[in-house]
Amino acid sequence: MTQFRADDELLTGRDASTLVAVGDGQRMQAEAAAAFEALRCDAAAAGFELAIASSYRSFERQCLIWNGKVRGERTVHDDTGSPIDIAQMTPQQLLHAILRFSALPGTSRHHWGTDIDVYDAAALPQGYALQLNPAEVAPGGMFDDLHCWLDQRMAADESRGFYRPYATDTGGVAPERWHLSYAPLASLCEPGPGKAALRAAWDSGADGEPLALRDAVERELEAILDRYVRVAPGWCPGP
Numbered sequence: 001m002t003q004f005r006a007d008d009e010l011l012t013g014r015d016a017s018t019l020v021a022v023g024d025g026q027r028m029q030a031e032a033a034a035a036f037e038a039l040r041c042d043a044a045a046a047g048f049e050l051a052i053a054s055s056y057r058s059f060e061r062q063c064l065i066w067n068g069k070v071r072g073e074r075t076v077h078d079d080t081g082s083p084i085d086i087a088q089m090t091p092q093q094l095l096h097a098i099l100r101f102s103a104l105p106g107t108s109r110h111h112w113g114t115d116i117d118v119y120d121a122a123a124l125p126q127g128y129a130l131q132l133n134p135a136e137v138a139p140g141g142m143f144d145d146l147h148c149w150l151d152q153r154m155a156a157d158e159s160r161g162f163y164r165p166y167a168t169d170t171g172g173v174a175p176e177r178w179h180l181s182y183a184p185l186a187s188l189c190e191p192g193p194g195k196a197a198l199r200a201a202w203d204s205g206a207d208g209e210p211l212a213l214r215d216a217v218e219r220e221l222e223a224i225l226d227r228y229v230r231v232a233p234g235w236c237p238g239p
Helices: 030-045 059-070 091-099 144-155 183-189 195-204 214-219 221-229
Strands: 019-022 026-029 050-054 115-120 179-182
Touching: 019 030, 026 030, 030 050, 030 144, 030 179, 030 183, 059 091, 091 214, 091 221, 115 144, 179 183, 195 221, 214 221
Parallel strands: none
Antiparallel strands: 019 026, 050 115, 115 179
16 A cells, blocks of 8 residues: 555645656656656567656746746647737636646646656657647657557556546647556545645745736636546546
């Protein structure tokens, strides 16, 4: 039985004390890291170089991403991966455009140390900047073969505990074929932090910078949590 403890500090990305190093500069919970190393060996035997593009992400880091998109310093994409002109958007429209691909700070599954974004380093063309966009993982895309292999492993329950929480489009977060979640621990973190814990994190800010669009977030917080944070049941096998 795991001793993993999913408290508010961990759930909101403000406690990284239980993480261990894995891959190239990445961090995960120890049990999840061991499972990933096993999956990486399985992938290598099948001819893939399974690599992590993103693992643990702190509350502060997620705030930088979020606030940068609100200010137009980072690109906001549509479902095809094309940039969106945010200049004419209302705050509510911008809020939902960002939530489609970027988690509200404090709610990201990457806060937990259980979730990773992956790619096949062997299939990455020389000089190509990894995007983690739909084209890369679409049928015929550079990482499609890896994900077809992962599909088969998941279907056979041989994916070392990793499954896709955003495999299908339910009208919230866009499908992310590259996003894997270590179910034995991630399931202990669901459905994520409560509203009080989120507000405490937002009140604390990130390096003194408040959460952008907070008024718009607060106006429909429950709907946001239901649509963009709580994943549909059945994303991983039951106990």
